[in-house]
Structure formats: structure tokens, C-alpha cells
Amino acid sequence: xxxxxxxxxxxxxxxxxxxxxxxxxxxxxxxxxxxxxxxxxxxxxxxxxxxxxxxxxxxxxxxxxxxxxxxxxxxxxxxxxxxxxxxxxxxxxxxxxxxxxxxxxxxxxxxxxxxxxxxxxxxxxxxxxxxxxxxxxxxxxxxxxxxxxxxxxxxxxxxxxxxxxxxxxxxxxxxxxxxxxxxxxxxxxxxxxxxxxxxxxxxxxxxxxxxxxxxxxxxxxxxxxxxxxxxxxxxxxxxxxxxxxxxxxxxxxxxxxxxxxxxxxxxxxxxxxxxxxxxxxxxxxxxxxxxxxxxxxxxxxxxxxxxxxxxxxxxxxxxxxxxxxxxxxxxxxxxxxxxxxxxxxxxxxxxxxxxxxxxxxxxxxxxxxxxxxxxxxxxxxxxxxxxxxxxxxxxxxxxxxxxxxxxxxxxxxxxxxxxxxxxxxxxxxxxxxxxxxxxxxxxxxxxxxxxxxxxxxxxxxxxxxxxxxxxxxxxxxxx
Amino acid sequence: xxxxxxxxxxxxxxxxxxxxxxxxxxxxxxxxxxxxxxxxxxxxxxxxxxxxxxxxxxxxxxxxxxxxxxxxxxxxxxxxxxxxxxxxxxxxxxxxxxxxxxxxxxxxxxxxxxxxxxxxxxxxxxxxxxxxxxxxxxxxxxxxxxxxxxxxxxxxxxxxxxxxxxxxxxxxxxxxxxxxxxxxxxxxxxxxxxxxxxxxxxxxxxxxxxxxxxxxxxxxxxxxxxxxxxxxxxxxxxxxxxxxxxxxxxxxxxxxxxxxxxxxxxxxxxxxxxxxxxx
Numbered sequence: 001x002x003x004x005x006x007x008x009x010x011x012x013x014x015x016x017x018x019x020x021x022x023x024x025x026x027x028x029x030x031x032x033x034x035x036x037x038x039x040x041x042x043x044x045x046x047x048x049x050x051x052x053x054x055x056x057x058x059x060x061x062x063x064x065x066x067x068x069x070x071x072x073x074x075x076x077x078x079x080x081x082x083x084x085x086x087x088x089x090x091x092x093x094x095x096x097x098x099x100x101x102x103x104x105x106x107x108x109x110x111x112x113x114x115x116x117x118x119x120x121x122x123x124x125x126x127x128x129x130x131x132x133x134x135x136x137x138x139x140x141x142x143x144x145x146x147x148x149x150x151x152x153x154x155x156x157x158x159x160x161x162x163x164x165x166x167x168x169x170x171x172x173x174x175x176x177x178x179x180x181x182x183x184x185x186x187x188x189x190x191x192x193x194x195x196x197x198x199x200x201x202x203x204x205x206x207x208x209x210x211x212x213x214x215x216x217x218x219x220x221x222x223x224x225x226x227x228x229x230x231x232x233x234x235x236x237x238x239x240x241x242x243x244x245x246x247x248x249x250x251x252x253x254x255x256x257x258x259x260x261x262x263x264x265x266x267x268x269x270x271x272x273x274x275x276x277x278x279x280x281x282x283x284x285x286x287x288x289x290x291x292x293x294x295x296x297x298x299x300x301x302x303x304x305x306x307x308x309x310x311x312x313x314x315x316x317x318x319x320x321x322x323x324x325x326x327x328x329x330x331x332x333x334x335x336x337x338x339x340x341x342x343x344x345x346x347x348x349x350x351x352x353x354x355x356x357x358x359x360x361x362x363x364x365x366x367x368x369x370x371x372x373x374x375x376x377x378x379x380x381x382x383x384x385x386x387x388x389x390x391x392x393x394x395x396x397x398x399x400x401x402x403x404x405x406x407x408x409x410x411x412x413x414x415x416x417x418x419x420x421x422x423x424x425x426x427x428x429x430x431x432x433x434x435x436x437x438x439x440x441x442x443x444x445x446x447x448x449x450x451x452x453x454x455x456x457x458x459x460x461x462x463x464x465x466x467x468x469x470x471x472x473x474x475x476x477x478x479x
Numbered sequence: 480x481x482x483x484x485x486x487x488x489x490x491x492x493x494x495x496x497x498x499x500x501x502x503x504x505x506x507x508x509x510x511x512x513x514x515x516x517x518x519x520x521x522x523x524x525x526x527x528x529x530x531x532x533x534x535x536x537x538x539x540x541x542x543x544x545x546x547x548x549x550x551x552x553x554x555x556x557x558x559x560x561x562x563x564x565x566x567x568x569x570x571x572x573x574x575x576x577x578x579x580x581x582x583x584x585x586x587x588x589x590x591x592x593x594x595x596x597x598x599x600x601x602x603x604x605x606x607x608x609x610x611x612x613x614x615x616x617x618x619x620x621x622x623x624x625x626x627x628x629x630x631x632x633x634x635x636x637x638x639x640x641x642x643x644x645x646x647x648x649x650x651x652x653x654x655x656x657x658x659x660x661x662x663x664x665x666x667x668x669x670x671x672x673x674x675x676x677x678x679x680x681x682x683x684x685x686x687x688x689x690x691x692x693x694x695x696x697x698x699x700x701x702x703x704x705x706x707x708x709x710x711x712x713x714x715x716x717x718x719x720x721x722x723x724x725x726x727x728x729x730x731x732x733x734x735x736x737x738x739x740x741x742x743x744x745x746x747x748x749x750x751x752x753x754x755x756x757x758x
Contacts (some may be wrong), residue, residue: 108574124578134534135574258500258543261529290500290728300729301500301528304541308529 011155012428013078018078024079024477026218027193040421043075043185070275072470074420078452081437086478087446088159091345093444094335094436099166101338103143106321107133114377117333122326124283125405127169128375129285130318132290136307138316140441145278145314146205147437148172148450152348153416160348162411162432163262164331165325167315168280171451171471173238174203176450178246178473194478196448202245202261204438204445209276211440215309216262222250222275224267225254229297239280258301263311265366274413275303276312285315308376325374325408326352348413362409363400366393369409370461371400373468382391384461386412407456415461418472420454430455430462433474442460480561480754484671487554487685487749488726501525501731504669504715504723505555506538512564518557522549526604535722536573536705536717544730553726556757557724559712562615566706568688568713570695571664573657577579577690579718580664585635586719588654592640597655604661608695612658613688616699619654632720641747650685650701655719664690666716668698669723673752674709680750683725689714712752 009017015104021029031041076236080088103378106129107112112118123129148169150162153245179198206224207278228239230252243250251274255266262273279286285295290303304456321327327334329350335343351358362369370382401405415429435450452472453463463469493615510516520527526543533539544551563650571577575610583589596618597604604611626644634642636656639649651667665687672684686707696706707713717723 110574110576113576120576120578123576124582131534131579133573135532136534258528258541289500289727295730301502301541301543304502304529304531304539307533308531308541310529331556345688458641 002368009430011158013153013416013418013431014428022079026083027477028077028079028189030191031192036165039441040075041423044422046185063160064122067248069302069353072456073181073298074362074454074456074470074472075182076419076426077182077473077475078418078433078454079477080433080473081448082477084157087157087344089446091159091343092149092435092437092446094339094341094344095149095161095164096144096439096444098331098338099110099147099164100141100143100276100439102324103316103336105143105434107136107318108421110343112334112337112471115337117337118327120323120329122330123321126321126324127282128318128320130321130411132303133316138212138306139309139312140212142212142314142439142441143316143319144322145209145316145439149433149437151345151435152413153431153433153435154413155416160347161345162324162348163332164323165434166319167282169434169436170280171239171434171453172201172234173241174471175447175449175451175474176241177437178471179449181472187219192477195475198447198449201436201447204447205278206240206248207441208245208438208440208445209312210312210388211280211357212312212314213275213311213440216273216311217223221393223273225251225256225274226283227253227279227299229285230440233280235280242278247273253281253295253297253299254301254420256302258299258305261305261308261310263302263305274311276314276315276459283320286313286317289398292358325372326354326405329408351409353400353407353409358409359400359404363408365398366397366400368412369397370412371407371409374406374408384412391440412461417451418454420456420470427458429458430461430463431472481629481675481756482561482671482674482710482712483557483558483751483753483755484712485554485556485749485751486550486671486725487551489552489604489747489749490728491550491745491747492548492730495547495549496544496730496758497546499551499626499728500528501542501553501728503542503543503553503555503726504533504537505542505714505725507557507559507670507714508536510536511563511567511569512709512714514560516558516560518559521554521556522551523554524551527552534573537717537718537723553643561709561712563708564730565708566698567694568642568696568698571690577664580666580690581659581662582679582718583659584721586633586718586721587636587652587659588639589656589660592622593653593656593660594635596640596653600661604663607724608663608689608691609694610673611661612654612663612697612699613689615654615657615661616701616704618655619650619701620704623653623701625650639722643686645733646682647700647702648685651685652685652719654689654699654701658689659688664697666745668713669720669725670714671712671750671752671756672700672703673754678751678753680748680752682748683714683750685720685723686711697735702730 105185148165176261210222228241243279264271286298287303288295353359367385369385373381415430420429421428431454438445452474453469455463456470529542530540624644630645635677636652655665688696688698714725
């Protein structure tokens, strides 16, 4: 019951239906065909050793033994042409501008609600809307310093936004390590095919964060720190990696305190003020004086220092309201409202189960739909109709009836495929793409490429690493 | 009327503190019905870190305790000129929408007690909020008798209703919970009250405000069965006491293992509110 491909054939990013190679992959295919048999397989083994050495691991929540494991890496790159990327970039730029304008509006006059374009109910009943942010503009007016927009593709020019990850998107370390691995394994390939660089992401991140320094910053160079919940967090490796690559301090809540009107960190030279904190701690745990009082992961009083202009928090607290799945369905209206333009990147069609007609349709068509929790992430708590048993569907149907407003539904998209390397040779597998976007007062900076996640099981549409997905290096070709 | 206020809060800790913060909402703002002539906060055993205006428009001062201090005293003093506005404090301002004040909070979540209290008022609430709030205020006074010592800062509106007694804060929470259950936005106000013939008081005061279209926010002091007049000074507002508390603290005891030590802190308040002759 797990490997039923949707009836509609998927768009193969490498091959035309008649088997000819698409332009994006021409250079790669020429190189590949020149490789001796068994070369790629040996390289696959090398790649695994490489990853073990660099230590990229990922904790999977809910796994019985909760052990760290490697995310499988596939050595066949996912390739996007310069032309496709230009269009994608424009769409991403537009969407991210809209998200920031939306957040500023939600925490100020709420014009979009007054205009009747987004229902008040979505904010009123939403825990991601933080009253503590009302009336406050973060330094530089930036809410989402780092965004990871999940895109899916269904045709040559058909990219759609699946999710706007505007809180604390993870995965960028895989983007970087995947490229490094590819370059180490196939150095000659990169002399044959001109691929745009991603390795300067940490430098761009550091620069983008520094450009958002708060009013209280005085000096030559803002001090940036990465706040991690600690070694038990599933993305701890990434936190440490990014801090190291940026030349920033990696800190935990216990390394920080309010002192001298600033947030200060413990260093070998005593307590030193932090200007910008790239926090990988959820809103609720950020400040026990403002949010969850039992949190020991955050910094007491950081919200006071923040509102007083003493620190920049990236991403801003309360950005979760913009990537909420119920809000998602309004993104086309949101983009139009703030940019005055039609959305360049469409949404995946979405039924809001809070609406009776939509709910009725969803209940009747559960076997064909993907149903997601409004506040869920990481592929947990969702139903994938086509791969679920009758019993699973019945059980989910009961949950859906009990709390319809907790769910949205989408069609099972026939996601595009890119080949992976298997024992039997190349075989197509479904992929998505998470480009990483940096926002500062200087503008929006999109790293060419991103993280391609690939469902390793034949026919599977679930690409989440927590659900057995793998990753690929993602190439944007240079002109 | 010109009111002179001297409000000292002292925390006596179980031992020397290692680290601690107090978030103060102890600065009244000039607004309809009150003009702040002079105001000052002084700390002993703590230093001011930052000040800012919060989402409700309250002036907040964050102070950190001096490591090793065994006690901290925060003293707010000043002069406020007040005017009787029959409880009306004016139209809603700020960026928090009114619906935010109609959402329940943990302290004001309605249950059977609130349900009984609002019985028969739904229709009136839809037509005449002001009259409904007056009726509610009377009902709360009858349902929760003023009696100190039976409730604390964590007592919910429902708990106060089932106990049948409480202090001004409990009565305000019950009124807020009931108003919201009827769809009326309501908020908590912390502040001061001039009490005739009593120069020193043991605690600050708290009451409720309900939102009435046309009038804006209107205060109701259940404890004194009155809409606030020129004997009242407003310090801070919020959805409930937790948002508007004059002092909210977080202390790490001398030994981090002994977190309960902080819980044994003793707090004492010395408050005087007196009428003085104006300039």
C-alpha cells in the first residue's frame, strides 16, 4: 500500500518523455556517460564515509532509540537552468517581501484584516500571533531574516510554493555539505559544468545578520551569536556548524543574561554584549518572563531588551503567524495586497477544512488528498490519502470531524522527479526544493540552489528527512 | 484632585541572590482623567537595565538584582493630578485589536461559575453594554465577597467564584471573565486608590475596564461598587493581572539546585496614597 504512483505521469527533470536529455542535464549527462562502470557506486560509498567524517547527523523525533543517523545523500545532482532560476528568484523575492510586509501589518494596523482580505478569526484563534510584538518594529524592519521556502514542481515552468518556513528553517548545512561532498568526489565535474557557488552562504548570512544590528549597537562590527537549545536538539549539528562557519559564538540560554541594558554572553573576556542573536529556539522558550515561564532554553528579559532596541532577534518572535498553514491558503491574496502584483509563484491548491464546503469535499475525497495539521511540521500528524489504508483514512476522518479548523488539505501532487543512483542504475524519485533566503535592510539575498530533498522509496512523495527522505546537491547553472 | 503616592515594594530573599530580574509596570501615564506631575522609581539592591513601552502602552522598567543582595526595595513616588471622568478612560488605542481583549486567558477562563453569573444577560449585552457591565459588577460583588487572605496572585476567576471570596484582583478577574463570556472586550487595570482616613495601605489596587462602543473603555471597581473617579490612578493595563502586574519577578536563588528558596521570598508593601493641595 505504499508505492502507488499517481495516475498522472510525473515531470522528469532530467529526461523528456521520449528519453532525450533536457538542456539542464546535458553537461552532466555527457560527463556521466564518460564515467567507467561502477565509478558512481564507489563514490556513493565514499560519500557516506565523508558524511560520517564531517558528522552531519539528524535526530529523528519519535524513533524508538532516538539515535542519530545520517541523512542519505544521493550523488546525482538536481539541476536548474539559469533561466528557470531567474523566474524562481523573482517569485521568491516577491513572496518574501510580502511576508515581511504582512508581519509588520499584523503587528500594527492590520490593514489586511480591515480590508477583509484575511479573516480576523485566523489571528484571533492563533497561538502563533504574539501580542508581545504588537506595535514594535524590529531593527531594520526585518521580521524574517532567514526563510526557507519549500517549492515543488509539476512541469517545465510549474513551480509552486508548498510551505513558507519563516520561523527557523533548518537544512542549510546539508546544502553546504552536499556541495562540498560533490566537489570533493567529482572535482573534474565542476570544471565541465559551470555551477553557481553556494559555499559563501555562511558569509552572506553573517553579513545579512550584521546589517540588522539594533539601535544600541556601537562599534565596527556587530557581534552575532547563534542560540541553540543544546545538544539534544535535532538540528544541533547545524547550529554549531553555522556558528563555526560564520565565526560567531554558539551559545545556550545559560551563557546569556541581561546586563548593562543589553543581552550579554559569557566569554573568556567576561560578559560581552551581543548585537544580533540568530536563535534556533522556538518563541515559546525564548524568554521565561514573557512566554513559557518554565523555559530554561532562553534568556529572561530578552524581550525587554529587544523592545528597548538593545538586541536583534533573528527571526523575529511571532513570525510563525506567517507560515501557519491556515494563513498559507491566503498567501496569493497576501502577496497581491502588499506588492500590488499577481503572485509569480502560485500556491498548491488548498482546502481550508474550517470551511464547511471544503470540509465536506475533503471528507469525501480523503483517499486522494494530503491532509496536514495547521500547526504541524516535519511531516508529522499528516495523512497521505493515496498511500493510506482504509482504516487509517477512517481514523483520520474522525480526527478531522472533531477539529476541522486544525486541518488543511491539498491534492496529491505529481511531484517532479530527478534520478537517484540505485543498484540497478539511475531511477526517478520525487523531489522538492528549499532555497534559503536572507533578508536585511539592504535587500533580499537568495542563495542559488538550496536543499533538494528526495523521497528515496520508489513512488513515495514524502521527502522529509524525518520520514526517510534523502538529499541531493542542487545546482543552478551559470549563464 | 492631586494625589501623592509613595509605593515601596521590598523582597526579602531566603539568601543572597545569584541572579534575578524584576519587570516593573510602575509608571503611570498621563491620560484621560490623570496628569502625571512628577514620578520617579528608585531601586535599592537592583539596577535599571532598560525601559520601554509594551504592547498595551504601559511603561515597563526592567531591573536586575545586584548579585549577593539579600533584599531589594523598589520605590515608586510621585504626584498625579486626577479628574473625575465617571470611569471613562477613552477610546481604544494601540495596535492590539479589541478582539485581543475578548479572548480568555488562563486566569479568566470561564467555567460553570461564570456561566451562572452571566445567566440572562446575553441579550442585554448585545444592546446595552454599559448597563450590562453595571449589572455584572453588582453580581460579582455579591458572588465574591471582599476578604483578604484566601486567594493569591495565581487564583483564577473560577476558583474565586467557587470560594465565594477574594480580593480586588479576584473580583476584577471575575468581572473580566464574565464580560468576555458575553462578548464584551475587557481588561485588567492595576493602580492606586485614595482611601479616606487611611494613609497607609498594604497593597495596590486593581479593577476592570469594559469596552463600550461610543464611550471606549469604562472602569468598574467591584470592591468599592463604583466606576473609578478622581481618587483613582491607573498604572498599567492588560488582559489580566499577569500583563499588568506592577512587579513581576524572576529570581535565581543562591544555589541553583535550591529553586524553592526563591519561592520562599517574602514580599512587603508600604504604600501611601494621600491627597495634597494643588499648585
